[in-house]
Amino acid sequence: MTSLRLGVNIDHVATIRNARGAPYPDPLRAGMLAAKAGADGITAHLREDRRHISDDDIDKLARELKVPLNLEMAATEEMLAIALRHKPHAVCLVPEKREERTTEGGIDAAGQHNHLKPFVRRLSDAGIRVSMFVDPDARQIEASQSLGAPVVELCTGAYCEAVIAGDERAVAGHLDAARKSAAAAAWLGLEVHAGHGLTYDNVKPIAAIPEIRELNIGHFLVGEAIFVGLEAAIRRMRELMDEARQ
Ligand code: PXP
Numbered sequence: 317m318t319s320l321r322l323g324v325n326i327d328h329v330a331t332i333r334n335a336r337g338a339p340y341p342d343p344l345r346a347g348m349l350a351a352k353a354g355a356d357g358i359t360a361h362l363r364e365d366r367r368h369i370s371d372d373d374i375d376k377l378a379r380e381l382k383v384p385l386n387l388e389m390a391a392t393e394e395m396l397a398i399a400l401r402h403k404p405h406a407v408c409l410v411p412e413k414r415e416e417r418t419t420e421g422g423i424d425a426a427g428q429h430n431h432l433k434p435f436v437r438r439l440s441d442a443g444i445r446v447s448m449f450v451d452p453d454a455r456q457i458e459a460s461q462s463l464g465a466p467v468v469e470l471c472t473g474a475y476c477e478a479v480i481a482g483d484e485r486a487v488a489g490h491l492d493a494a495r496k497s498a499a500a501a502a503w504l505g506l507e508v509h510a511g512h513g514l515t516y517d518n519v520k521p522i523a524a525i526p527e528i529r530e531l532n533i534g535h536f537l538v539g540e541a542i543f544v545g546l547e548a549a550i551r552r553m554r555e556l557m558d559e560a561r562q
Contacts, residue, residue, distance in 0.1 A: 325534025
Protein backbone atom coordinates (compact mmCIF):
# COMPACT_ATOMS: atom_id res chain seq x y z
CA MET A 317 0.00 0.00 0.00
CA THR A 318 1.14 3.58 -0.58
CA SER A 319 2.57 5.43 2.39
CA LEU A 320 0.36 7.65 4.50
CA ARG A 321 1.60 11.08 5.54
CA LEU A 322 0.69 12.75 8.81
CA GLY A 323 0.05 16.49 8.84
CA VAL A 324 -0.08 17.86 12.38
CA ASN A 325 -2.45 20.76 12.94
CA ILE A 326 -1.06 23.14 15.57
CA ASP A 327 -4.01 25.57 15.82
CA HIS A 328 -4.81 24.63 19.38
CA VAL A 329 -1.34 25.39 20.65
CA ALA A 330 -2.31 28.95 19.71
CA THR A 331 -5.71 28.51 21.39
CA ILE A 332 -3.95 27.83 24.70
CA ARG A 333 -1.63 30.80 24.18
CA ASN A 334 -4.47 33.13 23.30
CA ALA A 335 -6.54 32.06 26.35
CA ARG A 336 -4.18 34.23 28.40
CA GLY A 337 -2.79 36.62 25.82
CA ALA A 338 0.66 35.29 26.70
CA PRO A 339 3.53 34.81 24.22
CA TYR A 340 3.55 31.04 24.97
CA PRO A 341 3.11 28.20 24.06
CA ASP A 342 4.60 28.94 20.64
CA PRO A 343 2.98 27.20 17.62
CA LEU A 344 6.28 27.35 15.69
CA ARG A 345 8.03 25.47 18.47
CA ALA A 346 5.20 22.91 18.38
CA GLY A 347 5.56 22.62 14.61
CA MET A 348 9.27 22.01 14.85
CA LEU A 349 8.83 19.43 17.58
CA ALA A 350 6.07 17.74 15.56
CA ALA A 351 8.41 17.47 12.56
CA LYS A 352 11.08 15.94 14.82
CA ALA A 353 8.50 13.40 16.04
CA GLY A 354 7.66 12.32 12.49
CA ALA A 355 5.05 14.75 11.18
CA ASP A 356 5.40 15.01 7.41
CA GLY A 357 3.89 18.48 7.35
CA ILE A 358 2.32 21.15 9.52
CA THR A 359 -1.19 22.46 9.08
CA ALA A 360 -2.47 25.78 10.42
CA HIS A 361 -5.82 27.49 9.91
CA LEU A 362 -5.72 31.27 9.77
CA ARG A 363 -9.29 32.20 10.61
CA GLU A 364 -10.94 35.44 9.68
CA ASP A 365 -11.45 36.20 13.41
CA ARG A 366 -7.86 35.11 14.31
CA ARG A 367 -9.19 33.07 17.22
CA HIS A 368 -6.08 30.87 17.32
CA ILE A 369 -3.35 31.17 14.66
CA SER A 370 -2.24 34.76 14.03
CA ASP A 371 -0.73 36.47 11.00
CA ASP A 372 2.57 36.54 12.84
CA ASP A 373 2.37 32.74 13.39
CA ILE A 374 1.89 32.18 9.66
CA ASP A 375 4.80 34.46 8.92
CA LYS A 376 7.09 32.49 11.25
CA LEU A 377 5.82 29.07 10.15
CA ALA A 378 6.27 29.93 6.48
CA ARG A 379 9.80 31.19 7.06
CA GLU A 380 11.15 28.65 9.53
CA LEU A 381 9.51 25.26 9.15
CA LYS A 382 11.62 22.65 7.41
CA VAL A 383 8.58 20.54 6.47
CA PRO A 384 5.74 21.60 4.14
CA LEU A 385 3.18 24.06 5.49
CA ASN A 386 -0.48 23.48 4.67
CA LEU A 387 -2.42 26.70 5.20
CA GLU A 388 -6.13 26.21 5.81
CA MET A 389 -8.18 29.25 4.89
CA ALA A 390 -11.53 30.51 3.68
CA ALA A 391 -11.84 31.64 0.07
CA THR A 392 -11.68 35.40 0.72
CA GLU A 393 -9.58 38.11 -0.92
CA GLU A 394 -7.86 38.82 2.41
CA MET A 395 -6.74 35.21 2.83
CA LEU A 396 -5.76 34.92 -0.82
CA ALA A 397 -3.42 37.91 -0.46
CA ILE A 398 -1.84 36.32 2.64
CA ALA A 399 -1.35 32.98 0.88
CA LEU A 400 0.17 34.64 -2.18
CA ARG A 401 2.55 36.59 0.08
CA HIS A 402 3.80 33.52 1.97
CA LYS A 403 3.44 30.88 -0.73
CA PRO A 404 2.96 27.85 1.55
CA HIS A 405 3.42 24.40 0.02
CA ALA A 406 -0.36 23.86 0.09
CA VAL A 407 -3.60 25.69 0.76
CA CYS A 408 -6.68 23.84 1.91
CA LEU A 409 -9.85 25.80 1.16
CA VAL A 410 -12.38 25.41 3.97
CA PRO A 411 -15.79 26.93 4.70
CA GLU A 412 -15.81 29.34 7.60
CA LYS A 413 -18.59 30.69 9.75
CA ARG A 414 -17.86 33.14 12.56
CA GLU A 415 -20.25 31.54 15.04
CA GLU A 416 -19.03 27.93 14.57
CA ARG A 417 -16.86 26.27 17.22
CA THR A 418 -14.83 24.47 14.57
CA THR A 419 -15.12 23.81 10.84
CA GLU A 420 -18.48 22.06 10.63
CA GLY A 421 -18.19 20.24 7.33
CA GLY A 422 -16.85 20.52 3.83
CA ILE A 423 -16.90 23.45 1.47
CA ASP A 424 -19.69 23.57 -1.14
CA ALA A 425 -17.40 23.10 -4.15
CA ALA A 426 -20.39 22.37 -6.38
CA GLY A 427 -22.64 25.25 -5.28
CA GLN A 428 -19.84 27.83 -5.08
CA HIS A 429 -18.09 26.89 -8.30
CA ASN A 430 -18.01 30.39 -9.76
CA HIS A 431 -16.80 31.94 -6.51
CA LEU A 432 -14.08 29.32 -5.94
CA LYS A 433 -12.72 29.01 -9.46
CA PRO A 434 -10.54 32.18 -9.44
CA PHE A 435 -9.15 31.27 -6.00
CA VAL A 436 -8.05 27.83 -7.17
CA ARG A 437 -6.55 29.32 -10.32
CA ARG A 438 -4.66 32.16 -8.62
CA LEU A 439 -3.26 29.87 -5.91
CA SER A 440 -2.28 27.24 -8.49
CA ASP A 441 -0.65 29.85 -10.71
CA ALA A 442 1.52 30.80 -7.73
CA GLY A 443 2.70 27.19 -7.45
CA ILE A 444 0.59 26.39 -4.37
CA ARG A 445 -1.02 22.95 -4.21
CA VAL A 446 -4.73 23.49 -3.65
CA SER A 447 -6.83 21.11 -1.65
CA MET A 448 -10.61 21.30 -1.28
CA PHE A 449 -11.98 20.25 2.12
CA VAL A 450 -15.16 18.43 1.12
CA ASP A 451 -17.70 16.08 2.61
CA PRO A 452 -17.36 12.52 1.28
CA ASP A 453 -19.85 13.13 -1.48
CA ALA A 454 -19.45 12.33 -5.20
CA ARG A 455 -20.88 15.68 -6.32
CA GLN A 456 -18.39 17.66 -4.26
CA ILE A 457 -15.48 15.54 -5.45
CA GLU A 458 -16.40 15.95 -9.10
CA ALA A 459 -16.81 19.70 -8.55
CA SER A 460 -13.35 19.88 -6.93
CA GLN A 461 -11.85 18.22 -9.97
CA SER A 462 -13.66 20.54 -12.35
CA LEU A 463 -12.33 23.49 -10.32
CA GLY A 464 -8.84 22.24 -11.14
CA ALA A 465 -7.79 21.42 -7.57
CA PRO A 466 -5.29 18.52 -7.49
CA VAL A 467 -6.24 17.43 -3.96
CA VAL A 468 -9.41 16.76 -1.95
CA GLU A 469 -9.43 16.42 1.81
CA LEU A 470 -12.38 14.33 2.95
CA CYS A 471 -14.05 15.64 6.09
CA THR A 472 -14.15 12.89 8.73
CA GLY A 473 -16.08 15.01 11.25
CA ALA A 474 -19.43 13.23 10.89
CA TYR A 475 -17.74 9.81 11.11
CA CYS A 476 -15.91 10.82 14.29
CA GLU A 477 -19.11 12.15 15.88
CA ALA A 478 -20.88 8.86 15.10
CA VAL A 479 -18.03 6.97 16.82
CA ILE A 480 -18.41 9.17 19.94
CA ALA A 481 -22.20 8.62 19.89
CA GLY A 482 -21.64 4.84 19.66
CA ASP A 483 -23.97 4.72 16.64
CA GLU A 484 -22.60 1.69 14.79
CA ARG A 485 -24.94 2.01 11.82
CA ALA A 486 -23.97 5.61 11.27
CA VAL A 487 -20.27 4.73 11.68
CA ALA A 488 -20.60 2.05 9.00
CA GLY A 489 -22.43 4.47 6.70
CA HIS A 490 -19.81 7.21 7.09
CA LEU A 491 -16.98 4.74 6.53
CA ASP A 492 -18.66 3.42 3.42
CA ALA A 493 -19.01 6.99 2.10
CA ALA A 494 -15.35 7.73 2.90
CA ARG A 495 -14.18 4.56 1.10
CA LYS A 496 -16.33 5.19 -1.98
CA SER A 497 -15.35 8.87 -2.10
CA ALA A 498 -11.65 8.12 -1.76
CA ALA A 499 -11.84 5.58 -4.59
CA ALA A 500 -13.86 7.96 -6.80
CA ALA A 501 -11.47 10.86 -6.16
CA ALA A 502 -8.41 8.74 -6.92
CA TRP A 503 -10.07 7.46 -10.08
CA LEU A 504 -10.54 11.10 -11.16
CA GLY A 505 -6.82 11.62 -10.62
CA LEU A 506 -7.10 13.58 -7.36
CA GLU A 507 -4.80 13.08 -4.39
CA VAL A 508 -6.90 12.17 -1.37
CA HIS A 509 -6.42 13.48 2.18
CA ALA A 510 -8.71 13.18 5.19
CA GLY A 511 -9.12 14.79 8.55
CA HIS A 512 -11.18 16.38 11.32
CA GLY A 513 -11.85 14.86 14.71
CA LEU A 514 -9.43 11.93 14.35
CA THR A 515 -8.17 10.29 17.55
CA TYR A 516 -6.35 7.10 18.57
CA ASP A 517 -9.77 5.40 18.81
CA ASN A 518 -11.12 6.24 15.37
CA VAL A 519 -8.08 6.70 13.13
CA LYS A 520 -7.47 3.13 11.99
CA PRO A 521 -10.47 2.53 9.67
CA ILE A 522 -9.70 5.83 7.93
CA ALA A 523 -5.95 5.19 7.76
CA ALA A 524 -6.69 1.79 6.20
CA ILE A 525 -8.40 3.32 3.14
CA PRO A 526 -5.73 2.69 0.50
CA GLU A 527 -6.35 5.77 -1.67
CA ILE A 528 -5.84 8.18 1.23
CA ARG A 529 -2.34 9.69 1.16
CA GLU A 530 -2.43 12.11 4.09
CA LEU A 531 -4.26 12.63 7.38
CA ASN A 532 -4.42 16.02 9.06
CA ILE A 533 -4.85 15.75 12.82
CA GLY A 534 -4.69 18.45 15.46
CA HIS A 535 -7.09 18.90 18.36
CA PHE A 536 -6.69 15.40 19.80
CA LEU A 537 -2.89 15.47 19.54
CA VAL A 538 -2.59 18.82 21.31
CA GLY A 539 -4.91 17.53 24.06
CA GLU A 540 -3.02 14.27 24.42
CA ALA A 541 0.23 16.23 24.60
CA ILE A 542 -0.91 17.48 28.03
CA PHE A 543 -0.56 13.93 29.34
CA VAL A 544 2.29 12.37 27.37
CA GLY A 545 3.98 15.25 25.55
CA LEU A 546 3.60 16.24 21.91
CA GLU A 547 6.32 13.97 20.55
CA ALA A 548 4.95 10.85 22.24
CA ALA A 549 1.40 11.69 21.14
CA ILE A 550 2.49 12.06 17.52
CA ARG A 551 4.63 8.90 17.61
CA ARG A 552 1.67 6.89 18.91
CA MET A 553 -0.60 8.28 16.20
CA ARG A 554 2.02 7.40 13.59
CA GLU A 555 2.23 3.85 14.93
CA LEU A 556 -1.56 3.40 14.70
CA MET A 557 -1.59 4.77 11.16
CA ASP A 558 1.23 2.42 10.15
CA GLU A 559 -0.51 -0.57 11.77
CA ALA A 560 -3.71 0.22 9.87
CA ARG A 561 -1.77 0.40 6.64
CA GLN A 562 -0.14 -3.02 6.93
N1 PXP B 1 -8.45 19.23 8.26
C1 PXP B 1 -9.18 20.36 8.15
C2 PXP B 1 -9.53 20.86 6.79
C3 PXP B 1 -9.58 21.08 9.30
O1 PXP B 1 -10.31 22.20 9.17
C4 PXP B 1 -9.15 20.62 10.56
C5 PXP B 1 -9.48 21.41 11.78
O2 PXP B 1 -8.94 22.69 11.70
C6 PXP B 1 -8.37 19.45 10.62
C7 PXP B 1 -8.06 18.76 9.45
C8 PXP B 1 -7.89 18.89 11.92
O3 PXP B 1 -8.99 18.56 12.72
P1 PXP B 1 -8.77 18.20 14.23
O4 PXP B 1 -8.17 19.40 14.89
O5 PXP B 1 -10.15 17.91 14.72
O6 PXP B 1 -7.86 17.02 14.29
